[in-house]
Amino acid sequence: MFCSMIRIRFQGRGGQGAKTAARILGTAAFLEGFTAQDSPLYGAERRGAPVSAFVRLARGPIFERGLIAHPDLVLVADETLLAHQAARVLEGVKDETPVFINSSRPAQELKAEGACPGRFITLDVTGLALARLGKRGVLSAALGAVAARLVGLKEAGVRSAVEQELREVGLSASTIEQNLTLALECFRLVSAAPLTESVPAEAPPTPLWTPQYEAPGRGSARITAPANAPLHETGDWRTFRPVLDPEKCNGCWLCFAYCPDGAIRMDRQDKPVFDYDHCKGCLLCVEECPTHALIVERETAGPRRKETA
Amino acid sequence: MTREMMTGNLAAAWGARLAEVDYIPVFPITPQTEIVEALASWCDGGDLAARFVTLDSEHSMMTAAGAAAAAGARVFTATSSQGLLYAFEVLYTIAGWRVPLVLVNVSRALASPITLEPDHNDVLAARDSGFLQIHAETCQEVLDSVLMAYRIAEDQRVCLPVMVNLDGFYLSFTREPVTKPEPDQVRAFLPPYRPAHLGFKASAPQSLGVAVLGGASYTYFRHQMQLASLNALAAHQDAAADFARLFGRRYDLIEGYRLEDAEDVLVMSNAFATKGRAAVDQARTKGRRVGLLRLRVIRPWPADAIAAALRGRRAVAVLDQNLAPGLGGILFQEVAAVLYHEPARPKALCSFIGGLGGKDISEGEFEAIFAQTAAAGDRRRGIGPVLLYTEGEQHTMQELLAIAGNVEQPSAITPQRSGGDPDRPLSSTGS
Numbered sequence: 001m002f003c004s005m006i007r008i009r010f011q012g013r014g015g016q017g018a019k020t021a022a023r024i025l026g027t028a029a030f031l032e033g034f035t036a037q038d039s040p041l042y043g044a045e046r047r048g049a050p051v052s053a054f055v056r057l058a059r060g061p062i063f064e065r066g067l068i069a070h071p072d073l074v075l076v077a078d079e080t081l082l083a084h085q086a087a088r089v090l091e092g093v094k095d096e097t098p099v100f101i102n103s104s105r106p107a108q109e110l111k112a113e114g115a116c117p118g119r120f121i122t123l124d125v126t127g128l129a130l131a132r133l134g135k136r137g138v139l140s141a142a143l144g145a146v147a148a149r150l151v152g153l154k155e156a157g158v159r160s161a162v163e164q165e166l167r168e169v170g171l172s173a174s175t176i177e178q179n180l181t182l183a184l185e186c187f188r189l190v191s192a193a194p195l196t197e198s199v200p201a202e203a204p205p206t207p208l209w210t211p212q213y214e215a216p217g218r219g220s221a222r223i224t225a226p227a228n229a230p231l232h233e234t235g236d237w238r239t240f241r242p243v244l245d246p247e248k249c250n251g252c253w254l255c256f257a258y259c260p261d262g263a264i265r266m267d268r269q270d271k272p273v274f275d276y277d278h279c280k281g282c283l284l285c286v287e288e289c290p291t292h293a294l295i296v297e298r299e300t301a302g303p304r305r306k307e308t309a
Numbered sequence: 310m311t312r313e314m315m316t317g318n319l320a321a322a323w324g325a326r327l328a329e330v331d332y333i334p335v336f337p338i339t340p341q342t343e344i345v346e347a348l349a350s351w352c353d354g355g356d357l358a359a360r361f362v363t364l365d366s367e368h369s370m371m372t373a374a375g376a377a378a379a380a381g382a383r384v385f386t387a388t389s390s391q392g393l394l395y396a397f398e399v400l401y402t403i404a405g406w407r408v409p410l411v412l413v414n415v416s417r418a419l420a421s422p423i424t425l426e427p428d429h430n431d432v433l434a435a436r437d438s439g440f441l442q443i444h445a446e447t448c449q450e451v452l453d454s455v456l457m458a459y460r461i462a463e464d465q466r467v468c469l470p471v472m473v474n475l476d477g478f479y480l481s482f483t484r485e486p487v488t489k490p491e492p493d494q495v496r497a498f499l500p501p502y503r504p505a506h507l508g509f510k511a512s513a514p515q516s517l518g519v520a521v522l523g524g525a526s527y528t529y530f531r532h533q534m535q536l537a538s539l540n541a542l543a544a545h546q547d548a549a550a551d552f553a554r555l556f557g558r559r560y561d562l563i564e565g566y567r568l569e570d571a572e573d574v575l576v577m578s579n580a581f582a583t584k585g586r587a588a589v590d591q592a593r594t595k596g597r598r599v600g601l602l603r604l605r606v607i608r609p610w611p612a613d614a615i616a617a618a619l620r621g622r623r624a625v626a627v628l629d630q631n632l633a634p635g636l637g638g639i640l641f642q643e644v645a646a647v648l649y650h651e652p653a654r655p656k657a658l659c660s661f662i663g664g665l666g667g668k669d670i671s672e673g674e675f676e677a678i679f680a681q682t683a684a685a686g687d688r689r690r691g692i693g694p695v696l697l698y699t700e701g702e703q704h705t706m707q708e709l710l711a712i713a714g715n716v717e718q719p720s721a722i723t724p725q726r727s728g729g730d731p732d733r734p735l736s737s738t739g740s
Contacts, residue, residue: 023314026484030314038314039483043425063587065479065580066669203591205680206673209703211696218715221422225714 001152002197005058007068008147011089012077013237015047017140020165021075022053024144024183028153028161029057037062048237048280050087057151070198072097074118075147077139078126079103080299082114084236093118098193100146102126102139105300121150123189126239126298132182141166145183152192155184230278234261238281240296246271248293255285255294315487317480320448321413321473322347323487324455325385326357327495328411331502332382333361334373339425340477341389341415348385359385371396374410375403378470379517381508383459384410389477390417390431397435403470404439404534406517408507409462410470411455412440416579417477418666426667427477429579429631433607433639439534441471441541442608444578446564449487451475453558456490460499460548466540468506478667479580494555538609545606562611564603565618567593571600572623573682574655576644578604581630581664588675597679604640612647619648624657624686626678629694630664637694638662657685660693670697 008025012018019040026038035058042051054068070092079101081087093099099118103110104127107120125142129135141162148158162183166176213219242255251270263279264272272285272294286294315323322344325333333352335345352361360382364370367388378384388396393414403410414435416427432442443458445451451473458471475481490498521527545562553559566586568574577585582603592599602618619625625648629638636642641660648654659682663670674697685692710716 023484027314030486035486036314037483037485039478041478062485063583063590065483065583202595203672203676205677206671207700208674208677208695209698209700211698218710218717222715223713225712228712228714231712 001192002057002072002195004060004197005056005062006072006151006195006197007064007070008055008057008073008075008151009068009071010053010055010075010077010143010147011081011087012051012053012139012143013048013081013239014042014051015138016077016239017138017143018051018053018077020140020169021077021143021147022055023165023168024141024158024161025055025147025151025153026057027164028144028148028157029055029151031157031160032153034058035060035062037065039066041067046237047282048239049234050081050084050089050237055147068092072195072198073147073150073193074099075143075150076101077143078239078299079105079110079122080236080239082110082116090114090116090118094196094198095119096196098150098195100150100190102143103300119193121190121193123186125186128182128185132185133178141179141183142186145187146190149187149190150193151195155187158187159184233277234280235275235277238276238279239299240281240283241276241279241299242274242281242283242286242294243297244272244274245293245295248291250291250293252290254288254290258284258288260284310488310491312486312488314484315448315452316343316482316484317445317448317451317475318343318415318482319347320452320487321387321415321455321475322351323489324413324452324473325411326351327452327490327492328383328385328456328459328499329492329496330357330359330383330385332374332377332384333359334364334370334377334384334386335361336364336367336370336388336392338367338389338392338417340417340427340481341387341392341413343481344387344413344415367392367396368399371399371403371412374412375399375406375408375470378403378408378410379406379507379509381502381504383502384408385413385455386410387413387415389415390419393431393435394419397438400435400438400440400470402518405530407468407534407537408470409459409468409502409504411458411462411473412470413451413455413473413475415475415477415481424666425477427479427580427630428665428667429474429629429639432472432474433631435472436608436639439469439538440608441467441469441538441606442474443471443606444474444604445480446580446582446603446605448480448483448485449558450560451480452487452489453552453556453560456495456499457545457548457552457560459502460551461541461544463499463502463504464541464544464548465505467537467544468504469534469537469541474579476580483580488556488558490556498551498555541609542606542611560605562606562614563618564605566601566603568600568602568618570598572598573679573686574600574602574619574622574625575678575682576602576604576619576625576627576640577630578607578640579630581628581670584670585628585675588672588679591672592676592679597683599679607640610643610647615644615647616651619644619655620651621653622655624659624682624691625655626659626661626682628661628663628670628678630662632662632665641693655686656689657682658691659685659695660691661695661697663697668697668702671699674699
């Protein structure tokens with residue numbers, strides 16, 4: 001547990017449930033008598049894009065708001081976010097900061113790959129969700145429960161919080177029950193982490209910049225660079241990828257027609273070729289393929305294949 | 310009383326529900342939509358006996374709100390940013406009808422460029438509309454202020470509409486513990502709406518907002534609005550006393566934090582004032598005798614209370630989360646005007662502009678504000694407007710401009726750094 005205040009940051013992707021996980025943690029702590037504050041940060045919502053949610057738990061009033069730059073605990077909703085440049089999941093993490101990662105791989109292995117700070121803890125929440133719920137993707141209850149365990153909250157509060165927050169988002173009683181079972185299983189699979197409360201750092205005055213007049217070409221918001229959208233590699237929003245089984249493909253071009261991002265091109269044999277730098281993993285192509293020639297493969301950390309042919 | 314985790318948006322909706330409003334005209338806009346969604350589900354489920362009506366725009370929404378209030382209904386509505394601006398001519402019109410409705414504005418910075426996060430150019434644009442304005446710092450204060458707003462608006466000394474402001478994201482989507490008053494206690498605080506001068510009766514028709522040419526009669530009615538607005542100072546204090554007695558929470562026109570022995574005072578409003586408190590605590594650990602003054606009621610402008618809180622200080626810094634281009638901070642001007650006639654006025658007034666578009670104000674920036682304010686006090690000469698913007702942010706901006714294709718043009722103006730060596734060249738531009 002903690003003395004005065006701890007700051008917890010959730011790192012997820014739009015649609016994975018980081019916001020609801022933060023609410024579950026906030027509610028569980030509140031029910032146990034702590035002052036809690038939780039807030040999500042997601043800008044313009046986009047499924048798969050990196051999002052954050054912040055929770056502060058305290059024994060007194062909380063005089064902070066908004067983003068948490070120096071977290072005492074970080075939860076990463078899937079391991080592929082570790083390599084995501086813009087997500088900056090480890091920002092402000094110190095050597096002793098516990099970092100929980102939803103991954104099927106051992107903590108030491110991930111740690112060795114990244115050469116990054118933080119005490120890594122892993123659990124294959126997605127694997128458990130697939131096994132228990134038959135669903136991939138939505139991890140809110142499990143992630144919230146893991147966080148509650150790591151900060152040392154009790155099971156009873158977590159149970160109430162999961163029920164309350166999932167009811168809030170309109171899930172059916174049976175779905176809530178399934179999620180609760182998974183959440184409590186995850187709760188028991190991790191143990192409370194030793195937390196180091198960061199004390200507000202001595203902040204020297206920040207060097208300020210005096211804005212200078214620029215001609216309107218640079219002084220007003222406009223884009224003049226042609227076709228710079230490809231610079232934004234939205235492929236790293238993906239947690240599952242579509243993969244072609246060429247034997248089953250009948251060359252109907254339906255996947256090409258349905259892809260909302262133009263991330264599929266057709267080759268001379270009428271087979272789809274995926275641009276994995278920009279495929280966001282919406283899996284519409286998998287849904288639409290009439291011959292079930294597209295299968296779903298889970299993304300893992302590490303270098304990604306760029307394109308298949 | 311029950312205590313639960315609640316967003317600022319939900320707290321606003323609960324305020325309307327506990328006030329047992331009759332009529333709710335709505336139009337959605339981020340980050341306000343959650344308020345009307347909650348009210349829609351309560352009306353649909355029979356938890357709130359109000360008429361819920363979706364309109365085609367904020368302009369129609371505010372017209373419907375004013376008309377319903379004139380017909381004798383207790384009215385609630387909410388909007389944000391561009392939506393508030395779209396309703397603008399109606400704000401002035403219905404304030405002149407003297408209809409006591411409550412409008413919640415969830416602050417969001419104005420276009421262009423377009424964004425979603427908060428600053429106060431939207432709500433402060435409406436400062437001259439005749440609406441009273443209460444600006445909230447916490448989710449609890451949002452709920453409580455909606456209840457107080459009805460009480461003040463419906464006070465016979467006032468009869469003006471009230472705008473309650475909360476910051477988008479920092480309050481609207483942030484949950485914190487909120488105590489929900491009991492309906493019976495709210496009824497004791499806020500009696501049913503029975504306006505003497507409004508209401509619809511077929512046998513006694515009346516015409517509102519009639520034309521008055523010639524100036525003198527127009528002036529008479531405008532003077533009445535000025536006096537009504539000033540009366541709200543006393544109405545607020547009466548409502549605050551009753552509120553404190555019933556609910557145990559006390560709200561004043563302004564709020565001081567560690568002011569007793571403060572040499573220098575930072576003036577702020579809304580949710581970032583919470584960060585201001587932490588910054589004051591932090592600065593005091595380093596030996597700076599600083600305090601915070603939070604502006605809560607902005608219309609009417611509590612001039613006497615502000616003067617009393619700021620007289621005799623070494624220096625005062627106003628941190629405006631708004632920008633009037635070509636002038637600077639809006640609230641700075643109003644604070645400065647209050648202090649002009651004070652014999653013991655502060656030695657220096659400093660103006661800072663920060664938190665635009667929801668930009669964070671870091672501990673280091675607060676420290677820069679306190680350091681510059683103290684130095685200004687010693688020099689006996691104020692500074693500003695200082696546009697809070699860091700070297701790091703400028704560096705990132707240069708990279709974004711390059712991606713957008715807007716490469717640097719040779720500039721005739723010599724770059725300058727504030728508080729540093731003016732001869733030092735521009736920091737790395739990512740090239």
